[in-house]
Amino acid sequence: MANTVKIYNFMGLRKGAAALSILLLVISIGSLAVNGLKFGLDFTGGSLVEVGYEQPADLNQIRDQLAAAGYDDAVVQTFGSPTDILIRLGRDHDPQLGDKVVAALQQDSSQTLTLRRNEFVGAQVGEELREQGGLGMLLALFMIMVYVAFRFQFKFSVGAVAALAHDVLIVLGFFSVLQIEFDLTVLAAVLAVIGYSLNDTIVVSDRIRENFRMMRKGTPIEIMNNSLSQTLGRTLVTSLTTLLVLVALAVFGGEMIHGFAVALLVGVLVGTYSSIYVAANVLVMMGICKEDLLPPEKEEEVDDRP
The missing domain is CATH 1.20.1640.10 (Multidrug efflux transporter AcrB transmembrane domain)
Structure with a gap:
């Protein structure tokens, strides 16, 4: 050879x-x-917010909306389907955080948004x-x-x-x-x-x-x-x-x-x-x-x- x-x-x-x-x-x-x-939320802890859209959502538009609302550290991705959006935020958990995020997204959207999940991932x-x-x-x-x-x-x-x-x-x-x-x-x-x-x-x-x-x-x-x-x-x-x-x-x-x-x-x-x-x-x-x-x-x- x-x-x-x-x-x-x-x-x-x-x-x-x-x-x-x-x-x-x-x-x-x-x-x-x-x-x-x-490190991501898997390691540092933070909040998870899942939002449901009626039609496939534009991830870049969602990021811009969240940044304008003061959530600069938000990580936005689809979750299972184009209408299910998972938002990860590296901050302390707030029971009202999910409602605040949905309200910020709802302002510039003609769709009806649904809050499906608002959870906290512990840093420990x-x-x-x-x-x-x-x-x-x-x-x-x-x-x-x-x-x-x-x-x-x-x-x-x-x-x-x-x-x-x-x-x-x-x-x-x-x-x-x-x-x-x-x-x-x-x-x-x-x-x-x-x-x-x-x-x-x-x-x-x-x-x-x-x-x-x-x-x-x-x-x-x-x-x-x-x-x-x-x-x-x-x-x-x-x-x-x-x-x-x-x-x-x-x-x-x-x-x-x-x-x-x-x-x-x-x-x-x-x-x-x-x-x-x-x-x-x-x-x-x-x-x-x-x-x-x-x-x-x-x-x-x-x-x-x-």
Whole structure:
């Protein structure tokens, strides 16, 4: 197979890729430290108001009406159908809030509006969800490291976890820099990015291990380039088909899953890059060699009988 595949010098760009990754990580971590994440109501608490329209409503017009009434932080989206509108407000609950919102919307509307729900999401619930989500992510990374170390070799586990941490931090940094709302759907997307990136990294790692054992000649850099070139077609096809679906979701999926689709879009792009230039780069920096991947020799039994 190595003879029929064009070999690209991926590792020739490893220093530039490492510099790019470090720059992106510094920006992401800096933004997370200074700006933090713009948590949604799932994490911060607030009020939910559901309003029923007689005919499909214009979300942009509703946002403008609410902003004019003093509700600048309102998040407006459809809920099940174009006539059901869910409005999320990051403020303390007011029993009369639903009536006030309906009154503000009714002023410039010829339709008869119906208040269907006026609820409060407690901040304590959001805090628990945030802590459990973070712990779940750390546990996932630890278990992945154990699995890869057992399945391949310790240096591969360090490379895989470095790639996953790289992807997660950059996705979180993207949301922090642009101050896009971070809710439970985005958290689910971040966890999905871990799974996607890991799958790609495992495929690449398996080919690297196979080539280290099969190729008698060649430096570790040459073996890496062969392995990455052989898996490039599979990586590109998988990434492109996934990106097509995610672009469709981001454009046509509606506001309810927009953050989810955007997080996965960024995660798939960064995950494809990290499988080549983070996981493999870490292996090179840790001095991976053929001896690391050779199966252990069986010790010969010595007959001590006289």
